[in-house]
Amino acid sequence: MSDSTTAASVGYLAPTRQVRIGDLRKKKATGEKWAMLTAYDYSTARALADGGVECLLVGDSAANVVFGYNQTQQISLDEMVYIAAAVVRGAGNALVIADLPFGTYEASDEQAVLSASEMMRRSGAAMVKIEGGVRIAPRIRALVNAGIPVCAHVGFTPQSVNALSGFKVQGRGDAAEQLLADVRAVAEAGADMVVLEMVPAEVAAKATAEVGISTIGIGAGPDTDAQVLVWHDMAAFPADGHRPKFARQWAQVGADLTAAAASYKREVAEGTFPATEHCF
Template structure:
């Protein structure tokens, strides 16, 4: 696509203005080729810290570093033409203080070209969100199940049931009041997600939440069937590319061992072809 025909990517303000409209579509991406695939179909693409588990084999997102997020963010940016890019702030890069959060968020935006950053946490992170947004760094918030807090949450459990319902609602209201332009609701009861969506003026992005949210996001490797270590209930598989790849690799291995690959059409002869006149 030429510079003159390039479609202008949405801005955080554009995403915020979609509240209550046609649902927003988002997927994660970590590499240039996947970014190129999802770009025509998504309103925004998230470079998630899930990259640690999906591509690096880590047991959780806690081992992801700023260097990793900068590397993958820059790769994704090279594959996007029309979708807005958001980059996750990794564990330990923003919790210490609003000042620490600003330094790391500014680095992420500078080195990747991201339009916004995402950070986890509700009421406790509201002052940090306000600090960032007042200094020209758009923030997507994330409440409910926050994977960086699995050690205190007791694992990947649904959040917002029973007595915790009011807490998750308060978290969502706090990040909205602090200036976040949208908020991810992860693994919360559908009825609570609907209540939050109705109560706050910014778009809600569901993952294991409700079809009534203002948008949806999935990990791209989950929905394509590439990541198969485990399958969350909310991760609908739209393809089984992992199984297809396994069959293709097995076929290649069989042909190599049988010496049927490479065939004549895959190798080069001694004589160069005559040049065309």
């Protein structure tokens, strides 16, 4: 097998055994960076895991990219559970984290534990993710006390987009100290990791140095312990979709899929497909 074939089928530094939370914790201690991407179905999960991605996030961004809702607040726990279960089945050795959607954990510790338990029982995900810092720390503590691993999410939190008055960078200027307080609060509450979204790079670097849990950046500069992107942004799918400033495209999946569909349609219309070799 050639090196190029190996890279294509196995991926760069692909995990050879099941990735555990403790494995990612060790990477922080050694300074080894790791990668996370969103996934919303079995086949995509398989492809991303084969590429060596250590962690797959079943994000509530599925509301937008899978179901076509206008806001992430519109997706239900049932919808998230179904797609999370599909991702788990395709994830291979990757660790799977599933978002708890808006309205399923904010009201009480009991609601949070019940929602997270249902997510993990029905989907097989290894961890849940919830949004918020100081204000949500009691929920994190309740989940951890119930034996449920938690990934926190601070900075720009999409479920709070209306309260934040839109998609804005968080933690600038005087707000930096509040963001750092949020990171400290979720770490002290027992979260195993925390996503920092749309945060000034210097603030994210300071947060990463201050806490013992892994920090995962999305629009937070290069100094976090890991990086995460929505895979549709990473691979330009669809071709004409909006791309945030912090996302780079490593492929043009949308353009390639559209071109393939156009070629298929043309050959069907012209009668050149199916050809003799496609017949029984």
